[in-house]
Amino acid sequence: MFGLDFTWLLDPTYQGWLVEGVWITLQLAAVSSLAALVIGLFGALGLTLRLWWLDALIELFVEVFRNTPPLLQMLFFYFTLTQLGFTVEDPVTGLQQPLFNAFFSASVSLSLFGGALCVEAFRSGLDAVPKATLEAARSLGYGRWALFRRVQAPIATRICLPGLTNVLTNLFKTTSQASVITVPELMYAAGQVYNDTFRTLEMMLLVLVIYVALVSLLSWALLRLERLFAYPGYGQGV
């Protein structure tokens, strides 16, 4: 059909490259998502302290990372981190290797980018907790910490889950840009394969389908999580 030729897919070498690529993509997404969630959590908690200077610094961080291309951020971190001069000796060859390799630089840059988006998601969740609920809890004698732990945090988590789903799927999709700084993830593996087979269109269509499948799986899983933890009346249909 359309003159497409997928016979090269039967070659175990190419299969191996692609599987390896998917594996690295998953690792990169997992590492940077976890770090982004931690950054987002601390950022949003920092905002609840209501310190004007901390608030300003967090806003600066969020806006800088949200309003510049992740591709440029990645290139920036790749070149600055690898140039810092920290090297380790490769035990096999005895050569000096840069300590911060492409994978590490990509993780750092994606974590900061995702972290900035997560701060926003968590913050909007905390903001959306109804004031009346908080006042009611306060009048029942909840202290500041108990109020946060037992009322504010549980409700905010439910409210921010849809936004968080967006952020995490977005981050997963952005990992494909790490191929530009030679992280051997799926896009990079695809490049290797079509440089060998010259089947560029077939390869890109396959990669497109793999990414759509993985991202759909992720957003489906997060939707299930959202339904599982839902409180009636909070964060549904919004």
Added chain:
Amino acid sequence: MVINPSYEQRKRLLLIGILLAVIALVLGDAVRGGSAEWSRVIARLPLLLTGSAQGWPITGGFLLNVVMGIASMAIATAVGTLLGLSLLARRKLVRQPAFVVMNFLRNAPWLVVLFAMLYLLPYRLTLLGVTFEFSPLAKAIIGLSLPTAANFAEVIRGAVQSVHAGQWESARSLGYSTAQIYRRVILPQAFRRMIPGWMNLYALLMIATSLATVTGVQEVVTLLRTTLSMESETTLVYFYLAVLAMFFAYCYPIALLARRLENKTKGDSL
């Protein structure tokens, strides 16, 4: 006189202070003859902005990113409106394919769609005797507009569905047809709520135009990388900071305006 600025004012003052400090540092450096790195950046600035070393004619650079962004947004708005209205169609035969297309494009990474378009679109297409040439630039614009269109369709759907159901019911009870309800009741209200989403999407698209570097278009990231291969390694950080600043200066005001509008329209549901 006692000045007691509020929380928001203090915050804003600090942010403006940081911005001014950065500008003062760079300008101060330039006045004192300029460090070697910044003067290299300034020498290359016309190239990065317009694609030619003298600043004219415009052949690429950041201005090409702006042009690509506007062209893609125009296509995305047209396609996204069609897709968004199909999502709202009552017929399953229209709605479900639109839903599949939208979800596929929304779940695909921009970079991969761009790559796929690069190879999927022919170099030349003859349709009914008219020949279309697909230059890398045209391919990049189409590749960028597809995910944007899918996202815009979702914005339209969200805006239309956010109009209170009572509006539908009362319009119907007054005897309006579906087309009339859309035109006279729903869309005028939904339109206001679409604008912030549309602007946010434009800012996102502008950021994504940097990906067009993979198609070999002479946009700012491509020029940055070719420039850096000619410059010494110590200037690298300065060049990256300059280009990051360009994107920030262009996208942040748009995002800020979108947020203001969003807060403004938040109250007027129903």
